[in-house]
Amino acid sequence: MAYGDDIDALGCQHRWSFENTVNDQVGTAHGTASGTDFESIVLCEDNTYALRVNAIADRLTIPNTTDINNSAQDRKAVCGWFRVTAIQDPPRRIYGEGDTTQSFQFVLGWGNQVLFEVDEANFTLQIFSDSFLTDDRSYHLCLIFEGSSYGNELRAYVDGIEQLNAEPTDRQPDDTTLAARTPVEFGDPVGTVAVGGTAVILTGSVNGLYAQWATFNGAAAVLTDTEVREELFAKGAIALNTISGGTESAMQTALDAYADDVIGDVPLGFAIEDSTSGDFTLVSDNITFDERCSLHLRYEGNDTLTWVNTNGGDAVTAIATGGGTVVVQNRVTVTITVLDNADSSVIVGARVYIEADTGGPLSVGTEIMNTTTNGSGIATTTVDLSATQPIIGRARKGSSSPYYKTGQLAGPITLTGLSETIRLVEE
């Protein structure tokens, strides 16, 4: 299903794909361009063009529409992809409804920090993005308003991640509705507008690019975190790398080409298509991700993909968008040192056993270690884990003298592994 259809499926009343058009793809609120044009650039899936606001006076105006701006709204959501090519001279208006008395807007502030604001006679709510928009990097922005008869909160998302740095911190309007506002404008507002209730001159951003913006009203506007993250962001994000579908081994080979790669500040690190091998596992060899990479993996198949980080690989975030399941595991090392409790000498030949206990990702009873200590009194193994794994573990030496009482291991095995010393009491 095309990305636009995924958005529509969530119940939006209006969607402007900006795929070389300003027409409403769902309703009839077609835009009127003033200085804007289209650039052949991919901001999200299924788009090859983006609306460009290339000068401070450029704007795209959406006509008065009841379910967008022209009536009081108790629930409202607006989202879409946005990108700039440089740090802007602030403040710039990305998207806005209203003027100096009411507003529902996305503002680009100092250093390209995004300000999400809803301003009313009775309240002013502002949410600030945790990070700054990087040049030439697409972001998915989303702002959701729920009046006090519903969720009584304002939520903002960047790449599907809720932003919580707000003023006031509770983000609660404590009012039932958002009063009617002046029409939507992408880019430079035609009239006087305000930020925080104070009139501020806002302009359009330079080389601001837009794709797949949509508005929601009423119940459809109450988007969940998952819908924002997985439907609106993950399905639209453009992957830096794609592992094409094929056999498990072929896909592994393809992945191996990225060994030791560092995935930078991108919306999505890897898109992984379905395998012809059914459930499959891909082992990443020291593929690491920048902390600003919004989503590490997107699995598009309908089987189960197990992604195993090895040798320092650190993929964490993963979303399955094709009906399947994706599990991210770390291959961690378990090192158990067995010592004599009395004199701390190493015990050679002690058997160490570890199995999965309840509360972890592995099935209870899954054997993790069953080996004997080496000449240094050490037993080691590796295990692939997606989360901290509680364990039942023990060490024994009962076959030859000196004999020892069974010792218990505490665990758990975390995503960085386990290194534990156990001291056995000689019988």
Add this chain to the structure above:
Amino acid sequence: MAIASDFEIQTDKDIRYVGAAHGASGAGYYTVLEFHRWLQDLADDASFTGDDEMDITKVTPSDKSFDTIINLINGYNIDQTASEHLYGGSIIQEGGDDIWDGLQVIANQGMDLQIVQNGAVVADDFWNYNVKGTDDTSSGAAFLTDSTASWVTNEWVGYFIKNTTDLSFALITANTGTTITGTLYGGTNNDWDSGDGYSIVQGLNNDPASGYSHQFLLKVRTAGSDIDGRRLIGQTRVWGKTFSEFRIGVGTGRGNNVLALNYADDPNNLTAFSAVDTPSSPFDSISLTTAGYNGIDVDDDAVDEYFYSEWSRGTASINQFYEFQKHATLARNSTTIYGLAGNLLRGITHEIEVDNPSGTFAAQESVSWTGGTGYMLAINSTTAPTKMWIQLLTGVAPTDGQTITGTGTCDVDTNVTSRVLSAPYLGSSTGSAISGAYGFGVEALDLTAADKLVDLDNVTFAPPNFVQFGVSILSTTDPDYILVTNNDGGDIDFDQFTLDGALTGGAVTSVVVNEAIPLDTPSSATGKGGLRILRASGKYSLHAYTAWDGPSKTFTIPSHDFSTDNAANGANAFLGYLDKAATATTETFTSVYSGDRTLFIRRRYGGTGGGGPTKTFETTSVLGSSGGSATVQRQSDA
């Protein structure tokens, strides 16, 4: 067999013995430490194989507190059969709810050991049978044949063998490679037939070098409750052998518990078992005269001592009586004595002062109190007791204030005194005398001075030496008159006594003399003779005294008229020990020996009947510590 073959560890954590049974070739026995080591050896295996489901993936099966204390943990457990193949310590399981403790028995090899637990003999004495088999040849034979055996010649001499088919026993007197000889007793056939099972009494895990006759485990706690406080008694009661017991009265401890028992030939128990088991003379003359609190004047001082029994040995010797009592309390006999199973009878363990009686007790009966049970062997009054004597059966002895319940009730009044037991319960025998156990009583006249009895006051009494003097061969058809007196130079000792006061009354019943009455004076002269008293007329009248009193120097005589033919103050008097016309060919009297006494004996018959008159026969003879006798002659004086 190896322990791995003899045991299996099942999925449900049941550890079970699957090896050969007791007595069978290959039966396996292992110390608890070996058992633990085996479990631990398996427990560090990577994965199990075969029927022992134990490896590193399994929870820990056992924990060793000490080499002799092994805990089965995490649900692992053994059953009774498995426990019977372990020794050398304790097995604890189910978090301490079940405990088997180790017993190490110090005794001579071949001892037949019985365990008394919770007031009963443990029926399955598996610990006694290290060798078992089946006779495969015999038919009514006096010896066992097992053609599959390969014994060393006479290796079993001195051991006992049990015919498990007819339940007879025999002391083994010889054996070859395939045969065993011994006189069977106590069974239904007392012989060997093909198909008869046998068990040789040889303790499991015996260790002669260390002095152990048996080593095994006994369950002392089950389902969270100690079995009679983990108290038990080890005892051996075998015909021909010494009886012995060892009580663990405070309860077994974890690890090994020692039972030290004496098991040796009893030189005073040599009679064939059958003579007692199917009693013939003289054993069939032995009887229990009185059961329960009973007075016996053992020392013949006219004051009774009290015992919990009074036995008559009939015509049996005192040692035969001893053997009779051993037989009655043998390990495998079903005899009941005093209402208590003979194989449980041990004698009085506690003397208890009581008060607040209510109801009526039986002379002997079962009693109980909170925390224990016992068998009452004596009570000094069935309705108003102040003391009772019991054998403790289970639990601990009652304490001050506790109520003891039988058919009546009473309370403990302060004092409870433990008493020392003997084995066998009646006491010991020297072969010619017994040394009685506390409270065990025998008729006075069945005792000799060498015997000793201990009464319920815990005082030892030695019976007097009753000696008998007999005169034979007398005629009863032409009845001889026989006179036996103290000798005085070959004549009657006429002035053996002198009267202290004249006898002049019309109904005199007391005669006081000036001299001390000898201690060997028979207590009564009735039917034998009496006191001869010199009368004024010069004759010595005969008075069959019925009693005498030393301190007052007084004889008690049947009422006699001395108003005529008085006896003067200072008149002579003497004893006629025998002073009568013979009614038996041998006339006797009994006295208590106090020193040799020379007696003067005179026999006369001057009548005309029968063989006609005879000459007077006179002689002297000594009454010594073993008695004495004289044989008279009858010479015609026709």
